[in-house]
Amino acid sequence: MQRKVSRVTGKARRPNVLLITCDQWRGDCLSAAGHLVVKTPNADALAAEGVLFKQHYGGAAPCSPARACLYTGLYQMNNRVCRNGSPLDARHGNIAQHARGIGYDPTLFGYTDVSPDPRVLASGDPRLTTYEGVLPGFTVRQLLPEHQKQWLSWLKQQGIDASAGSPDIHRPAGEEGDDTVTEASPIYSKDHTPTAFLAGEFIRWLGEQEQATPWFAHLSFISPHPPFIVPEPYNTLYDPADGPAFHRAESWRAEAQSHPYLAYDLSRRYRANYRPGVAGKVHDWSEDDFRRIRAIYYGMISEVDTQLGLIWQALKLSGAWDDTIILLTSDHAEMMGDHFMLGKGGYFDGSYHIPLIIRDPRHRKAAGSTVDRFTEAVDILPTLIDLLGEPPEPHLDGCSLKPFLSGGNPATWRDAAHWEFDFRSVAHGDAEAHFGIASRQCNLVVIRTSKFKYVHFGGGLPPLLFNVEADPGELTNLATSPAHLSTRLQFAERLLAWRAEHLDQSLALAELTGNGVVGHVSKGIGSRE
Numbered sequence: 001m002q003r004k005v006s007r008v009t010g011k012a013r014r015p016n017v018l019l020i021t022c023d024q025w026r027g028d029c030l031s032a033a034g035h036l037v038v039k040t041p042n043a044d045a046l047a048a049e050g051v052l053f054k055q056h057y058g059g060a061a062p063c064s065p066a067r068a069c070l071y072t073g074l075y076q077m078n079n080r081v082c083r084n085g086s087p088l089d090a091r092h093g094n095i096a097q098h099a100r101g102i103g104y105d106p107t108l109f110g111y112t113d114v115s116p117d118p119r120v121l122a123s124g125d126p127r128l129t130t131y132e133g134v135l136p137g138f139t140v141r142q143l144l145p146e147h148q149k150q151w152l153s154w155l156k157q158q159g160i161d162a163s164a165g166s167p168d169i170h171r172p173a174g175e176e177g178d179d180t181v182t183e184a185s186p187i188y189s190k191d192h193t194p195t196a197f198l199a200g201e202f203i204r205w206l207g208e209q210e211q212a213t214p215w216f217a218h219l220s221f222i223s224p225h226p227p228f229i230v231p232e233p234y235n236t237l238y239d240p241a242d243g244p245a246f247h248r249a250e251s252w253r254a255e256a257q258s259h260p261y262l263a264y265d266l267s268r269r270y271r272a273n274y275r276p277g278v279a280g281k282v283h284d285w286s287e288d289d290f291r292r293i294r295a296i297y298y299g300m301i302s303e304v305d306t307q308l309g310l311i312w313q314a315l316k317l318s319g320a321w322d323d324t325i326i327l328l329t330s331d332h333a334e335m336m337g338d339h340f341m342l343g344k345g346g347y348f349d350g351s352y353h354i355p356l357i358i359r360d361p362r363h364r365k366a367a368g369s370t371v372d373r374f375t376e377a378v379d380i381l382p383t384l385i386d387l388l389g390e391p392p393e394p395h396l397d398g399c400s401l402k403p404f405l406s407g408g409n410p411a412t413w414r415d416a417a418h419w420e421f422d423f424r425s426v427a428h429g430d431a432e433a434h435f436g437i438a439s440r441q442c443n444l445v446v447i448r449t450s451k452f453k454y455v456h457f458g459g460g461l462p463p464l465l466f467n468v469e470a471d472p473g474e475l476t477n478l479a480t481s482p483a484h485l486s487t488r489l490q491f492a493e494r495l496l497a498w499r500a501e502h503l504d505q506s507l508a509l510a511e512l513t514g515n516g517v518v519g520h521v522s523k524g525i526g527s528r529e
Helices: 041-049 063-072 095-101 149-157 194-206 252-258 260-267 287-318 377-387 430-435 482-502
Strands: 016-022 051-057 107-110 139-143 216-220 324-330 356-359 369-376 417-422 443-448 452-457 464-467 510-513 516-519
Touching: 016 287, 016 377, 041 287, 041 324, 041 356, 051 417, 063 095, 063 377, 095 377, 107 194, 139 194, 149 194, 194 216, 194 287, 252 260, 260 430, 324 377, 369 377, 369 417, 443 482, 452 482, 464 482
Parallel strands: 016 216, 016 324, 051 369, 107 139, 107 216
Antiparallel strands: 051 356, 324 356, 417 443, 443 452, 452 464, 510 516
16 A cells, blocks of 8 residues: 655654543453454454454553543553542553644644643632543544533534433433343434534544544543433344343342452442443342343443444545554453442452554554453554654553554563452542441452452451452452462462562652663653753
8 A cells, every 4th residue: 555655754654543442341241352243344444454452451540540541641650640540640651742842733632531730730720520521632623521511512413302411311211210231222313322422523624634634532432331321223222131141149148258359349339330320239220120220221322332333434435544543442341230239349350351453554463363462551652653653662561552553563561451440539538437448458459360360458457369260250268278378379460470460660760870871761742861
């Protein structure tokens, strides 16, 4: 394929970049990944021209911590965004600033859920009153925070009654909230969802771009995040009777008795967070209710996939398809009934295994291939920077996936995935009081290989060990088994070594000598050396 050349420099034109994130999309919910129920033809079409990473994991949960890992290329232990509302240290570089530093104008459609560093703002700055800030470096074309006022205003322009506001507009039309789950549609149609709104705004912006000038866009969809509701035809696209068995114990009480953290976690998941106006605990929903919710969740994924198809079509019509790197992923995943849970957090794979598809039209050798090696959210930043022709800074925790896209295999690669979850509550101290431990001890860290998964807790909470090869549902804790004590010790030591290797390297890679600075000093914010 002949590459376009810049009329200004005479050099090969840099590619466009389209970074698409969804919210709460499970990694197994892709037909290209082998799911027997969910159909995602447009995501599959992207995978057919790119590379599907089947063992990709988010680095943390919920949204702000997960996105901090993705945007900075740093593990939570280094970026220290521990929950929604944790400020992102201004010294850390991020994907938008790196892209801006090499000549792009990174443009945002949606949200990034990044809380700014309060040390660089005045005490009365209104940006300090929300966790839904914009990642530094982005130009905002269409913001869509949790209140969704921009979308609601657009609905009014379309003649739709949006007076209920968000989240009440996401209730089934004409129905009062109750404890049952129905597939009833909301007041808005399939052409008026938040996903359709953002996709349309991006497509309109795309039509304004000069083909000679490379662009960088981040399209950040809220779906399939709750509320779990979707318009026709997606609300009845899937039969609740279809789908795999849930990974769970015989009852939620058995789950709660299996570990003190699970007892705490199950007690805090409320139905209203997933279906507005519905009272009670999630774990009290019936098997049929969980199946109906899951069918709706599958429909939400298909609704997103339809909008992806419209985006692919617009890129092709604009002539940008063969000049655009597309990366499709999620911030974290969704429990979706496993272990009697909805949502994310904790340590189960269901919260952290997420999709990743990358298509770079310059690398066709690996088109249609799948990668079964462990990849992580921290790999996204170094991968994109590498694909744009710049060396990723060596202090980053992630590694470039470019070798896989070129049809090869790196000489060395990780044989495990890692993630962290911080369950402290600075504002209320709920977890601290519940467990009787200090705020800094309310955390866990996971190392997961193809055979075993080890979960280490702070504060003296007992560890967990699962043979995920034989027990994919993570139901049998082997941590107290005498036959597995050596395995438990091995993984505890591996976590110590992992942490020692990845503790903040920003200045650790440099040394001041008689000849000046030797080694690497992290510049942050994408500065060039």
